[in-house]
Amino acid sequence: MTKPPLTFEAKERRLDRRIGWALFAAGFVALLLTEQPVGFVRDESVYFHAAESHARWFQLLLSSPSQAFTDEAIARAFDFNHEHPALMKNLFGISYVVLHEKLGLLRPAAAFRVPAFAFAALILPLIYALTRRLFGRPAALFAAVSFFLVPRQFFNAHLSCFDVPIAAMWTLVVYAFFRALTEKRWWIYTGIAFGLALGTKHNGFFLPVVLTPFSLVLGWRASKDSPKARELFLWINGAFVFAAVLYAVMAVALGPQRMLAGFSVLSPHLAVFVAACVAGGVLSWRLAKAHEGTFRAVAPLVAMAVLGPVIFYLHWPYLWHHPVERTAWYLNFHLTHNHYAWFYLGELLRAPPFPLSYVVVKTALTVPTSLFVPMTTGFAWVCWRVWQRKVTLLELLVLANAVTSIAIISQPQVPHFGGVKHWFPSMPFLAVLAGGALARGAWGLTEWLKPRWKGASERRVFGALAVACALPALLATVRLYEFGTSAYSELAGGVPGAASLGMQRQFWANNLTGVLPWLNANARPGERVYLHENHGGQVRDYQRNGMLRTDLVIVGSPPEADLVAYQYHQEFREHEFMTWQAFGTTRPVYGLYLDETPQVVIYRRQR
Amino acid sequence: MSDGAAHTPEGRWPLVEGALVLAVALWALGFQLWLPSTHVAEADYQAVAQVLAKEARPGDVVLLHPWWTERARIYVPEGLPVVGHLHSDGEDLTPHPRIWVLSEPHLPRADEGGFDKKFLPSRTKVGEARDFGNLRLTLFTNGRFRPLIFSAKALLPQLSVYLEGPDGARQSCPWTGNGHRCPNGKVVAAEWHDVHFEPRPCLRFDPPGGPTKLVVELPPVPAAEEVVLHTGYTWERASWVQGVTGSEVGLEVNGKVAPLSVPAGVEARWTVQQQGVPDGATVRAWVQAPNPNARELCLEVYGYGRAP
Numbered sequence: 016m017t018k019p020p021l022t023f024e025a026k027e028r029r030l031d032r033r034i035g036w037a038l039f040a041a042g043f044v045a046l047l048l049t050e051q052p053v054g055f056v057r058d059e060s061v062y063f064h065a066a067e068s069h070a071r072w073f074q075l076l077l078s079s080p081s082q083a084f085t086d087e088a089i090a091r092a093f094d095f096n097h098e099h100p101a102l103m104k105n106l107f108g109i110s111y112v113v114l115h116e117k118l119g120l121l122r123p124a125a126a127f128r129v130p131a132f133a134f135a136a137l138i139l140p141l142i143y144a145l146t147r148r149l150f151g152r153p154a155a156l157f158a159a160v161s162f163f164l165v166p167r168q169f170f171n172a173h174l175s176c177f178d179v180p181i182a183a184m185w186t187l188v189v190y191a192f193f194r195a196l197t198e199k200r201w202w203i204y205t206g207i208a209f210g211l212a213l214g215t216k217h218n219g220f221f222l223p224v225v226l227t228p229f230s231l232v233l234g235w236r237a238s239k240d241s242p243k244a245r246e247l248f249l250w251i252n253g254a255f256v257f258a259a260v261l262y263a264v265m266a267v268a269l270g271p272q273r274m275l276a277g278f279s280v281l282s283p284h285l286a287v288f289v290a291a292c293v294a295g296g297v298l299s300w301r302l303a304k305a306h307e308g309t310f311r312a313v314a315p316l317v318a319m320a321v322l323g324p325v326i327f328y329l330h331w332p333y334l335w336h337h338p339v340e341r342t343a344w345y346l347n348f349h350l351t352h353n354h355y356a357w358f359y360l361g362e363l364l365r366a367p368p369f370p371l372s373y374v375v376v377k378t379a380l381t382v383p384t385s386l387f388v389p390m391t392t393g394f395a396w397v398c399w400r401v402w403q404r405k406v407t408l409l410e411l412l413v414l415a416n417a418v419t420s421i422a423i424i425s426q427p428q429v430p431h432f433g434g435v436k437h438w439f440p441s442m443p444f445l446a447v448l449a450g451g452a453l454a455r456g457a458w459g460l461t462e463w464l465k466p467r468w469k470g471a472s473e474r475r476v477f478g479a480l481a482v483a484c485a486l487p488a489l490l491a492t493v494r495l496y497e498f499g500t501s502a503y504s505e506l507a508g509g510v511p512g513a514a515s516l517g518m519q520r521q522f523w524a525n526n527l528t529g530v531l532p533w534l535n536a537n538a539r540p541g542e543r544v545y546l547h548e549n550h551g552g553q554v555r556d557y558q559r560n561g562m563l564r565t566d567l568v569i570v571g572s573p574p575e576a577d578l579v580a581y582q583y584h585q586e587f588r589e590h591e592f593m594t595w596q597a598f599g600t601t602r603p604v605y606g607l608y609l610d611e612t613p614q615v616v617i618y619r620r621q622r
Numbered sequence: 623m624s625d626g627a628a629h630t631p632e633g634r635w636p637l638v639e640g641a642l643v644l645a646v647a648l649w650a651l652g653f654q655l656w657l658p659s660t661h662v663a664e665a666d667y668q669a670v671a672q673v674l675a676k677e678a679r680p681g682d683v684v685l686l687h688p689w690w691t692e693r694a695r696i697y698v699p700e701g702l703p704v705v706g707h708l709h710s711d712g713e714d715l716t717p718h719p720r721i722w723v724l725s726e727p728h729l730p731r732a733d734e735g736g737f738d739k740k741f742l743p744s745r746t747k748v749g750e751a752r753d754f755g756n757l758r759l760t761l762f763t764n765g766r767f768r769p770l771i772f773s774a775k776a777l778l779p780q781l782s783v784y785l786e787g788p789d790g791a792r793q794s795c796p797w798t799g800n801g802h803r804c805p806n807g808k809v810v811a812a813e814w815h816d817v818h819f820e821p822r823p824c825l826r827f828d829p830p831g832g833p834t835k836l837v838v839e840l841p842p843v844p845a846a847e848e849v850v851l852h853t854g855y856t857w858e859r860a861s862w863v864q865g866v867t868g869s870e871v872g873l874e875v876n877g878k879v880a881p882l883s884v885p886a887g888v889e890a891r892w893t894v895q896q897q898g899v900p901d902g903a904t905v906r907a908w909v910q911a912p913n914p915n916a917r918e919l920c921l922e923v924y925g926y927g928r929a930p
Binding site for chain 1: 648654695726730739813815823856
């Protein structure tokens with residue numbers, strides 16, 4: 016029997032799927048091929064160590080399961096760096112064992128990083144899929160590729176860290192949520208994706224904040240003509256609200272500490288959660304039979320409420336024996352996080368309140384201007400459509416998610432260190448809006464050009480506009496991606512302009528790679544070297560990846576050293592002056608100067 | 623909120639948006655292609671170094687513009703001080719009669735106008751600026767110059783350093799070869815320190831706590847028009863507010879005190895001065911803090927003569 020010919024829509028869907036896969040593959044390969052020059056940031060070496068420790072537990076799980084399930088074995092493997100959940104570190108560790116230790120295919124760092132590449136590459140087809148629905152295929156291609164044309168994003172995409180993976184998971188949850196509104200089964204995928212997002216980084220906890228209003232409004236509207244559906248809709252909401260009220264009463268009556276301590280397998284505390292989940296599940300089941308439209312609006316949220324905590328608990332063995340107190344510690348760590356000094360427009364920010372405009376200004380000064388401007392006009396366009404009440408559901412969803420992470424980090428009391436990475440989950444959605452800006456702009460220019468130039472077609476104009484926007488961003492990315500924390504946009508005046516503006520020169524200490532070849536070539540055998548801002552884990556990783564000579568003696572301060580590699584930070588200048596004092600000179604011998612800006616400066620003790 | 627996804631552009635927005643995006647993209651492309659042309663070749667630095675080695679005089683200083691272009695430090699001849707730090711454009715550079723301004727005027731946001739506004743008052747250009755690729759070297763005479771008559775740092779071994787109780791009782795801090803070691807274990811030594819992001823060559827000064835003062839007394843000094851004391855907490859200590867107190871600093875000339883309060887939590891360099899120092903005067907500088915925790919100060923005392 017021959018297959019019936021594909022419809023036009025089916026052919027289009029198939030082509031889009033292929034493009035999506037091609038984007039994923041191209042993104043993954045691009046990261047793999049450009050991985051080697053990217054240094055190990057301070058956190059990454061910590062995560063390498065944690066990941067290796069997790070991997071040893073998985074090996075124990077295979078060799079001796081009964082021993083592996085004990086809290087002692089779990090704590091031994093997972094206690095280190097338990098301020099972050101385990102999903103990415105589990106994957107980093109397994110990848111390291113398989114691709115480096117077992118197969119010997121990759122150097123240790125690359126093997127750890129492979130899962131990060133996959134998560135980062137996943138962002139491209141997700142952006143494509145969202146933009147495709149709104150603005151068409153060319154805009155979708157541009158939007159997807161543009162995510163990797165932001166030097167700081169491309170740099171971060173290489174790292175075994177969590178900032179790009181959570182951006183991927185955030186986008187995935189939103190994508191699944193959108194599809195769940197119209198398609199079967201996607202409600203459960205939304206719940207699973209949300210659980211994995213929680214397992215990636217704590218940003219995931221904010222996803223319900225942005226998705227719940229959509230679910231409630233759509234559920235309310237969908238049930239408008241069905242009293243039965245409206246009743247079930249209200250009962251489902253009531254079940255979870257009632258659970259929340261019960262927890263609030265417990266917290267007031269018992270105090271937060273006693274309430275948390277009371278969680279156990281057969282406790283009323285856990286029973287409330289189970290009851291809410293069961294009630295939510297049963298009511299949703301009835302709603303699915305009563306009114307599919309309302310069910311589709313509500314089900315993703317119910318799935319998130321039920322599956323999110325379950326997956327979060329299951330994915331992290333560290334929680335298995337002490338779920339509440341360890342989760343509470345984890346959340347408290349992030350609620351009371353330290354503030355690190357941060358140089359911003361000529362002022363050293365040390366403590367809150369931080370400037371409200373910080374996030375927007377920092378984004379404007381770091382995202383290539385040829386991408387930032389279409390992001391901004393695209394954003395303005397959707398805002399205008401909201402004002403005109405013409406906005407579509409997906410446009411509004413994209414707009415809300417473009418704003419949410421930026422709005423959260425903009426709060427003056429929230430820690431402001433870390434460059435731009437903390438609001439990465441906004442960036443895929445801003446890329447979607449940029450794609451829209453190009454599509455509209457190409458249409459507008461084409462309409463204007465047509466009477467003046469016969470060859471003007473929307474496709475040609477779009478291509479030219481896309482190339483014009485992508486090229487400067489590509490040049491900046493190629494030149495700077497390995498020193499991504501130093502990258503600044505054209506609006507800032509590039510790296511030198513940002514230095515004159517008084518912006519943070521760099522952070523995370525990975526720019527050391529810019530002077531490692533000089534150190535390896537010029538350090539005397541066994542010379543004592545102080546690598547400012549680099550901790551022992553980074554030194555270990557540079558040495559085991561063949562990037563730093565192993566005969567060098569790494570010391571802890573300039574007075575102990577014969578060579579100092581000082582990382583320029585406004586807040587750490589005392590370390591440079593300590594070197595002047597110890598070495599009796601203010602004259603460096605070498606340095607990494609990006610577009611003339613000092614990044615890493617090497618001093619040698621005078622003999 | 624409608625359910626449809628696709629929509630057609632409306633009005634003139636698309637044309638304006640397209641033109642704006644295209645213009646910005648072309649400008650950005652131009653910027654990216656131009657930026658590498660602002661880099662400085664090593665040969666240009668070498669050429670500047672040769673000029674400085676040949677023409678610089680003792681007492682000269684090199685000032686960097688923009689302030690962060692410290693790559694020049696690698697090449698400037700040893701012994702010729704280089705000044706380049708946040709806000710260094712406005713430095714008086716008092717003890718230096720001549721200033722070599724080494725600038726990179728082609729860099730983005732170099733802001734020559736802003737620099738000139740802070741730097742040029744009381745300065746006179748000597749000859750023409752010389753360009754070496756993207757480097758520009760210009761010599762100025764410093765109208766803010768005053769001859770340095772004495773400095774506490776230069777007199778370090780001859781200083782009399784002691785702890786002085788509220789009743790006037792003194793405990794000596796004898797010279798050890800590198801610094802003056804006090805009975806409380808703290809050392810008064812000449813060191814580089816960060817005071818509000820400036821590298822300052824100063825005396826490290828740790829108040830002993832309570833009402834007791836740490837005092838440096840200069841040997842009888844030559845006559846000077848003015849004696850100036852600069853101080854500030856080193857590094858990040860200036861920003862601390864928890865578990866610290868402010869400090870009281872004094873500059874005395876023959877017993878006449880010019881007091882200075884150095885508060886906690888304010889990142890700054892503080893200055894106090896006295897006019898008219900007679901020949902053979904006794905100059906003392908002291909610090910006292912109720913709580914000595916993290917009150918490390920960087921202290922400089924200079925005696926300046928009359929401007930020529």
